[in-house]
Amino acid sequence: MTLNISLVLLLGIVLVVLIRGGTLKAGPAIVSVLFGFFLASTSMAPDINRFVSGVTTVIGQIQF
Known part of the structure; x- marks a missing residue:
């Protein structure tokens, strides 16, 4: 069975949990999100x- 989930969704869930x-805290989280947003345009x-x-390809090829 394979499970496909967006990396953005997964990271968003981790951010909310943290x-x-x-x-x-909210301040550093906002700075991190903005850093990622602006880094994406470089x-x-x-x-x-x-x-x-x-x-993710390597992780996907791991057999348990």
């Missing part, structure tokens, strides 16, 4: 996308 658990975005795609 904020609600008190591990991460020339580094394709390299980051390739890296994340490679990592």
